[in-house]
Amino acid sequence: MSASSSPAPVAAAAPVATSDFRDGMARLPGAVTVITTDGPAGVAGFTASAVCSVTDSPPTVLVCMNRSSFAHRHFADNGVLCVNVLGADQQDLSALFANREVPMAQRFERSPWQALATGAPALDGALVQLDGQIVATHEVGTHSVFIVELRQVRQPDSTAPPAGLAYFNRRYHALGVAA
Template identity: 55%
Template sequence: MVDTKVFRDGMSLLGSAVTVITTDGEAGRFGFTATAVTSVTDEPPTLLVCMNRNSFAHPYFIENGVLSVNVLQSHHQGVSWDFANRELTSEERFAKHEWSTLKTGSPILEEALVGFDCEIHEAHEMGSHSVFYCRVKDAVVKDGGQGLVYFDRAYHALNEESCAS
């Protein structure tokens, strides 16, 4: 087995879009910052979202059975920090930003590049995390904007200049 530090150092060099994963339902409204999100298939549209089972919000996501994947823009570093900050309550995190909803009722960040509205179709446990397979029920895509990625333990904006060949 590879050493955990070597694995984490290597994974820090795998750039990922920064997202805020949100839920709402009978269990309440919760959210967290994540980079472990990817598409699985487009028939049917399905995303994979990984969440630490030790997170205080984990049981609420399971109980609600729905979530939204909010893909952040380059100026949303503060949103990312808010949803990663363990000192803020769930109410404080959501109060700082503008939200709407689509079909499932999960919060969609008004300024997100993309908001995917999903039902959790399956959940599997792997090590310390749950792997959610999420069926996309609706989506909203904004025109323009710059993406936010996390690479080498820092935020980076994606724009035309940074992506030019």
């Protein structure tokens, strides 16, 4: 039998400066994704690297989105989304969906899309598509954290090893498979 103990209280410290936080997070590599939704509130999409696996039972991911985003209400009202994981050759789509100047309709015109189980747009050619229903939303600071139970996972039928796209140190990087 082992004894458990509580951690010692941490002394109050000055908050971390926003610039220090952003500089630190720039050194945390992240997969590049385009998050999409469709439903009664309309179609919308944005580029994100704040996506994370939560559990495999039930299969669940989390997606973080700034509440001040013009598209936030679409995701909150539709209640569904698709995480489209981009490959190394899809950097242009990341830039397109991150550009606030490009109207939503034009973003979706430039690539072929299909609807999966939830009806959210799934990008043809994505490394993987994670389609799900938002089952909970938590507000943390400026962002909503969407907890998403997956309804469908689709990967392309390809024998070639995929090359991923990561964002690190404020730049895109191709991630390949070593031979």
